[in-house]
Amino acid sequence: MKYTDVAIIGGGLAGSTAAAMLGRAGIATVLIDPHEVYPFDFRVEKLSGDAQLERFFRTGIADSVLRSTTHDGENWIARFGYLLDKRPSRQFGISYENLVKAIRAEIPHPAERVYAKVTDIAASRERQTLTLSNGETISVRLAVLANGLNVGLRRGLGIERQITSACHSISIGFDLVPVGRPAFDFPAMTYFSERTSDRIPYLTLFPVGNAMRANLFTYREADDPWLREMRHKPVETMNAALPRLRRITGEYGVAGDVRIRPVDLYVSTGYRKAGIVLVGDAFAATCPVTGTGTDKVLTDVTQLCNVHIPRWLATEGMGEDKLASFYDDPVKQACDAWSLAQSFSFRKVTMDNGPYWQAERWARFLVWLSQGTLRRVRNRLRGASKPRPSAAAASSMSPSA
Structure with a gap:
């Protein structure tokens, strides 16, 4: 039997990022996923916005990973066939499988990778025993479930999914x-x-x-x-x-x-267990329209790996009461609540024809239009304020000179 401190089950965005962070912290970790090369998956295809990128930089791997992305530099905002604004942009495009590949490249020793499925978990307050599809058995202090939409393993632990929308x-x-x-x-x-x-x-x-x-x-x-x-x-x-x-x-x-x-929007139930913690979509799903799903994943992983796991490993046991500090973390709870609220708000502002939501749509349109107008005016003023070259300098720059 193999012994280690932490096993991460699922090697997508959440699991691979957690493995990279724990490995960099010198924590004995094993990342378990059946795919040595992550397959195509239509999920996160860009990282964007100051808040989201700030969360990503807290992982310690953002500088390296962003080198594999495509930065657009400017994003045009348009509606009704009208260009409203040309905004400076911090959007970084990358396919999900290449994002996972870039993150996995940042997983250092002592973190290890095992390419197999976890078929069973025997959980307790002290150690968790994982049975793998390749016949291997691993004993860990903490099992992190980061296996997204895969519900089979969670149901075996008595963790269910409640669909909210x-x-x-x-x-x-x-x-x-x-x-x-x-x-x-x-x-x-x-x-x-x-x-x-x-x-x-x-x-x-x-x-x-x-x-x-x-x-x-x-x-x-x-x-x-x-x-x-x-x-x-x-x-x-x-x-x-x-x-x-x-x-x-x-x-x-x-x-x-x-x-x-x-x-589907859903949240897990019965997840407060000894020895096991859920992150990302394994815990709850958010709506991709809002773009906050990545924020939620990164918040889960950074709070878990930077704050909670080092504290948990410093003392004996992995009881339910001890692991509850992650689910009760005010930073995590605030991000979860914000992400869920955005999911329903975006749907309302898109389709609801009530007076409030009609006003909201027009207010957004006018804000984009005014911001774009101000940006164009500022750019013209900057251009007008630049000193023009003297006649002699202009002559020296001409093709005939």
């Missing part, structure tokens, strides 16, 4: 290509819904390598025929839903597969 939203991913020209005019763009009846909060376009990646979000039932049309006739379906989009993008096509992912 079935098919809350649907994410659609594809590559957008310009027609009749080599590239789009914009580095990245967020295009907001034109009509509440289309049930689309926004379309976000951002570079990943040499491709322009599109993430389109919608609030529909999983069996809605619109999704079938989107899969088989994406350009025509997009043009019908966002008819004025082409004023800014120009004519476009869709390259490759159209990926569609329905998302």
Whole structure:
């Protein structure tokens, strides 16, 4: 039997980040996942925003991982076919499997990796015994469940999932290509819904390598025929839903597969157990529309690895009362509550036709428009205030000089 301090079950964003952090802290850790090379998974495809990046930098691996991403530098904001603003942007595009690959490259000794499935966990207040699909058995002080949507192992421990909003939203991913020209005019763009009846909060376009990646979000039932049309006739379906989009993008096509992912909102129940802690989507899911899911994962992992695990390992035992400090962590709880509130707020502001939400939509439009106008005015004033070269200097710079 192999003995170690911490086992992390699941090697996606949450699990691999935790393994990298614990390894850098010198904590004996084993990351257990069946995939030596993480397969394609339509999940996180960009890291963005000051708050989210600040959370990522708390992991200690952000500098290295961001070198594998594509930074757009500027994001255009548009609605109703009008360009409202060109904002400086901190968006970093990367496919999920490459994000996991870059994070795993930062896992140092003494953290180890085992490529297998955990088929059973025998939990107690002192040590947890993990049985693996390759026949190996591992004894650990703490087991961290970071296996996302995989419910089988959790149910064996008496942990269930309570769905709070079935098919809350649907994410659609594809590559957008310009027609009749080599590239789009914009580095990245967020295009907001034109009509509440289309049930689309926004379309976000951002570079990943040499491709322009599109993430389109919608609030529909999983069996809605619109999704079938989107899969088989994406350009025509997009043009019908966002008819004025082409004023800014120009004519476009869709390259490759159209990926569609329905998302349920849920929270785990019965998770307060001795020897076991849940992080990320293993604990609760949030709506991808809000972009806060990555914030929630990074908050879970940084609080767990920077604050709680070092304290837990400093004393004997891994009882339920001891591990409760993670779930009761005010930083974690605040992020979970904020992320959940955003999930329902975004849905309301997209589709609700009540006076309050109509006013909210127009207020956002006017804020974007005013911010863009002020930015353009400031840029013109800066340009006008720059000293012009003298006649002699201009002559020396001319081709004939």
